[in-house]
Amino acid sequence: MSDIQKALLKRIKQQEQAMGLSSLSEEADFEEIDEEDTPAHEDAIEDSFIIKKFTEFKTNFFDVIESYDHESLISQTYFKRPSSKESQIFVLIHGAGSSSMTFAKLATELHKLDKSVGIFIYDLRGHGYSSPSNDFSIDSLVDDLHSVLTEFVNKHNLQSNSLYIVGHSLGGAVMAKFLSQERKDLNVRGEVILDIVEETAVKSLIAMPHFIEKRPKVFQSISKAIEWHMNYLLFSRESANLSIPDLLNPDLTWKTDLALTQPAWEGWFVGLSKNFLSFKGPKLLILSAHETLDKNLIIGQMQGKYQLVVFQNNTGHFIHEDLPTHVAHSLLDFVKRNENPDKFMKDELGIVPKWGGKINK
Template identity: 40%
Template sequence: MSDLQRSFVKAKLARLPPEAPMSPEPLREGHEDGESLDTLGILHHDPHDDDASSASSASSTGTIKPLASRNLFARPGGASSKKSQDQLPWSDFFEQELYLEGSFDKENITYHVYLTPPAASGPLFVTHHGAGSSGLSFAVFASIVRKMLPSAGILSVDARGHGETVVHTKVPRDPSQPPIDYSLSTLSKDLLQVLELCKEKMDWKEQPSMILVGHSLGGAVVTDVAKTGELGDKLLGYAVLDVVEGSAMDALQSMQTYLSSRPPAFPSIASGIEWHTRSRTIRNPTSARVSVPSLLRRDADPNAPRPWIWHTDLSATQPFWENWFIGLSKKFLEAKGGKLLLLAGTDRLDKELTIGQMQGKYQLQVFPEAGHFIQEDLPERTAALVVEFYKRNDRSTLVLPPKVADILKAKQQQQQKQ
């Protein structure tokens, strides 16, 4: 080939388009085939994004990157996504579960509680969940409290009609009445009876010093128990999480709308966990993995297409909604003991609590980055605040000055010896 021909061929080759890349450009959500990121099973997700505030939106913000080890047409439920929806056992967070047999005039009741006993001189943190939840709503919180204060005990209660607590009526039920008595006075009696039964079961000589912690409805219950004064000087204080009278009463107006918007059932427990995190009902995936399974039970119909239904029928509690919260602010301010109020926003404060806060009658802490389930969304910060609250109200370390009479008596005794 002559030099002229070589020059001509090189010029032609130089004008050809460059070689196609070996791998395609990263696909993004909304590509042509309409498949979702999870369906393709090739979502590249940084595990560091799995914090409490972003877990539910990770799949909508991630970028798909084909990986050599992935099948582009795999169905959903890759190893990492499946692991994030696996349930966690209660034994990872508590030492024991107890079934305590209680009784009232017209019913017997089997209380179910989770317990990590306190050390000999340690306090007992007693937690009460909100409507529709269970004692495992405080699971992650409980394990963190124990790490921060190794001598502490945690008692987390399943309220009647929730979790594994079961009510057995002694007499035929009146069909015109709600199937379970969820009145505030009854729930308060339940909590007091659980404390006494637990003391007997664990063979404690006396009740340990206590901090009561209640979320939502549980906040109304622990406030009511504190107001009765039946725990005496064993109650150091009580903490109420994200409930005040004014906003609670306003929220009841839209409660049925909220209940109708929830899925009535789920195909699996994993899908129930996923719904809670994606809807940001619970923003901490770890907490959802331990608490959500206790909210669901199998449908009695073996042929149900979605066999996992809600354990507690919240619609059945509607006759008691106003009863739970009327007068809550007044009781919260008047009951004896230290007072702590944790809210997800200052807009939840009503007039009575705003005045009380300005007068320094209670401690207020706001977590605007949390949702309604503060103890689940931010368990570390909630636990740290409650432990610090206990330390400020712990009387065992309080050294009082001697009485004047004791000083004079001691001087007289010393003079007599001389």
């Protein structure tokens, strides 16, 4: 292994330890990695730059980086504080095979547009820097969410802040099932699903084994991993630079073995539409153009049970990474519309009811 490659791997370990994260570096014997499997000289330099910027983002953007312990399961969390007890907090939940850093660019856009809001993200079990796990059942993930949110709210005295929970893909299914039951202990004011529809999701699971088999088992470098994602899954390089590093171990293998999740697939998305529509508060569904509504969602849309936003732009399944500014605007408008509909109609739309009455939420 070349000196620059050794220096890069040493830097990864040092940065993880400096951030107080549970490092996986101890598990890899970097000296035994074959030369042909390590990044080339140019890739090593680029990787060093990517990791530097990625680490700076984590440490500079989030006010609190901490781990929660629940029944021997460690959940890694990141928190950008709201400006006051009256400010809203977005809770962002990622999907299978991803990590909380999939929301990195969306988080920066939300804060850029409205510095008063708070942002809370965490790694699901078996993802990112949370504990490894062989149990990915929907019920276990829902239980984790309840535990993490309860500790988060109580630890930081956020009982008076409104929570708006946003879930992408599997994260949307976890959120919807969690909120299908009344949660009086948490001040959840709204729910948002990003690019997941029950009927399409259930059908897509048929292709999952093929996808898992065909994707690379290991990458030559972080930059090569980013290139692979840009070729198959993402459209925004800027987002990819912030989301991909946490998907990989120091030896550049995947942190999450998606094959281990297969026993749980059958229960992930069944009942998603019903769960989403059963939440009594405001609801928002944001889709990319390739998704289509199923029967329950079509009926719910006709009955005005939720707000629908569909992006026709150049985007794939990871709409929050491809179009972070668009999604941020949609989320903030959703909050404004539901927190103070009269003010939203007047300030954002220039509409004042001539009859002088109040606008229903």
